[in-house]
Amino acid sequence: MQNWNLSVLFKDEQELNVFLQNTQEEAYNFKKQYENQLHHLSVEVFLQALKDYETLILKLSHILTYVYLNFAQDTTQGAFYAKYENLSKKIEENLLFFELEFCELKDEQSQAFIAFCKGYEFYLNNLILHKKHNLSKKEERVILALSSTGSNAFARLFDETFSALKFNFEGQKLSEEEILSKLYHPDRSIRKKASKCFSKTLKKQNKLLVYIFNMIKTELASICELRSYESPESSRHMRNQISKKSVDALICASENSFDIVSKFYNAKKKILGYKKLKDYDRYAPIGKEMQIDFNQAKDIVLEAFKNFSCDFYKIAKDAFDNHWIDVYPKEFKQSGAFSHSSTPLSHPFILLNYTNQRRDLFTLAHELGHTIHQKLSYKVSFLNQDTPLTTAETASVFAEMLIFDHIKENLNKEELLSLYAAKIEDIFATLYRQINFTTFERRFHAKKEELSADELSQIWLEESRKMFQDSVILTKNYGLWYSYIPHFIHSPFYCYAYAYAQLLVLALYGLYKSEKCTDFTSIYIDFLSSGGSKSPKELVAMFGFDIESDEFWNIGLEQVRKLVDEFLRLSND
Template structure:
């Protein structure tokens, strides 16, 4: 199957509507039963209330998953998606009191409940740890109802605007995905032309896109002020369950080793025979790159996963055979790729925009890594499944490494050279580029006032050039390329999680290949199965690593240097 089968969620919109109305009533009953009464409950009664709350949240997730997937499949379904956002607000409002009132309980009472509810102790402890950022019940209600007209509305506007963009190119109208795939063309003239055409369309829409990112910045500033967050990014660190210190040390480690990026691209310039490497040359192919149709990629991924774990293989096989994956680009389909965790009574759903490139093979592996993680985390309860971004991205990048290792021994030199180039560039994109994105966001959100397009462009160019140093010449067209990146809109300060995961995976994968950890596979599957029920520090600690130790990041960076050295040795042969 090449398209989603959403029947695991609902058979049709009528079933969705009936279920939604039933859950609205159930949530109202929950509110009547428990609002202003938590302090009167004993531990057993609180546990039952907590399970009822969890079931209602899972139902809420199921409703919004279905509505969102229909929107992602066709962004013309925006009004339908908005309708169910509003319906779900009714449920959310009825549930709003629960976490707030739990945090307001007398300390001895909340501690009694936390100790008794052993399966939920980490979730409840996190609520208590961050309760200082809560507002009053009435204030939270106002925030809830304004959310769909704030950042969420601008996110939808961004998605609909970007999916509607058509870039004229050689007599055709191309989507964002299709024009960006031209950046990997072997013909430099094609790459340059595609970059220019895409830049022109972005510049044409710069007023809208600049306004959107300014509104995201303003809302984040206002929310930080109202909730008492120390800065614009701290709420992301809280949800990721890591410290500001850990993030700062990650960024410092990356910046200290920007020379690896420069080292690689200077060698690439020599191989290509260019006097100067431009931004549109970054992904110029080296060596021979084969085409990978979806069937071929499917077989490679399945074989690579099977070699690691039968569980990985079984989950991926079900994804291919049971309509979990929507494969090809379509008009009005959302760009990019994702794996949506959905709910445990269904299964994850993967969106791709597959164009038969080798990078699509690795995107497939990446998203199925998420899928496996999400499916395994169904072993814990719904409130414990929400995995922090840092560890959520670990499974996806690890899956890419499995595929890389699987195919590299099966290729001739020219194809192997190309594979190494792509892998190193993927690591740069996942690690260094995401640090660049985070530094761009830091500077953007540090500005008090609304920024003009020119001011945003300037910050973007300055931060981007730091990564490349003197190895890549960024043309003036590149100045607008911040404006198509969805994470700046959907999830501010998300991007460092990719970098975090990349170095973590390189450390974990190095441990796996070294065979120094005999039960690595069992530990790794256990880590994924725990979902968000324990902290990232504890999860990584299972392997003997400490994410608070600044030296930890150097382990992964040494693996990057090792890959670059292998590439250079191969190229010199």
């Protein structure tokens, strides 16, 4: 069975309703007992209140996991999703006061609570750090009540639109995942036709998608004004526990190394024998493209993980054996891939749209990396499990590197060249493309007025061309391709976290392969098991790196340069 077993969450809607009703009563009693009372509590009673709050947040997450995963499997279930999302928000209203009132305590009392609540220090200190952006309880309740009809509603509309889209290609009606997989086809005419087909369908949806983008921008601007954030990206940096200065340094270092991208694609153009490389040629396979069915991918991943760590192997095996993974594309299923952390009451859940391409193997490894990280973070308390995006992508990208190293051992030169090309392109997608995404978002959100479709396309093309320089020609059709990127809708300014993780992982992986750190694996497991209980700076310092150093990013970029140089040597032998 290659579908989720959601009965581990709830057997049916009746069981869900009983659980929700009980949680609602518990939340009401919690509010009745503690609202406006925190300043009267002893440290012992506050700790118990904090644990009760944590349990209620966990139960709400358990409910929302179930309804969201049902929707992800079948996006026609929007009404079911909306119903329980709204009911959950009613419960959450009873809990809003807790963090707000904690932040209003006098410094002496809040510091006494923090000192007593062992294991919760980092979480509580973060609340204090962010308190200047809190609103009153009444205002926070209004924002919570309206959240389902704001950006969340447009995100749902975006998902439902794309899951229902069909792309008419050579007499077949393909899903988004299936048409995009054609861009990896060895036949250039197929890639070109697929690109035109994808663009044509995007253009038909352009009016709706541009409206969604503008509404996301408008709401974020309103939230920033209400909460006194300096810029649209400030709240993301705070949640990621990283400074804008550090993000600027990441972007600057990456943009200053765009010559690596140009060098690779100019070499690829020569290998393919093309006079010009178009945007639909970026993922043209060099040599024979590998077809890897899901069972083969499973064996590869398990063997590679087992060679690295028994913890990686055990969690991945549980995922395969116990229906944690929904594998194949199907009608109305959400596109893309993710690993949903769920809660310690169950386990993480992985969504794939597996099409037997080599890149699907790496997507599987990527999402299993997230799953391993999420499962290991169950070791800390639930309020400490939420990992900042700056480190959340680390395990996923590291897992991809394990697979790359594992499968390259037994390949001939042609296969090795093909693998290197694909891996480098994956790194470019995770690193440089995400930098393009971030600079696109910065320019998009900097505009006070609504943008037209042409203005959005122009910004998109200008930022994308920086990466490719003279190596790849971006066609007019490519100007529409910003509009299908879900992160712009679901999580504005998310994307730089991928670039951050890619460079961090390359630095960590270089340390692992050098064998200079003899206990690397055990430190890495501790790193992942910490979840969000430590700052990214503290976590990275476990390996002797300083993420606030301007030189840090160049460690990872040098590894990218080495990979490209190895590819060039292989191609010239």
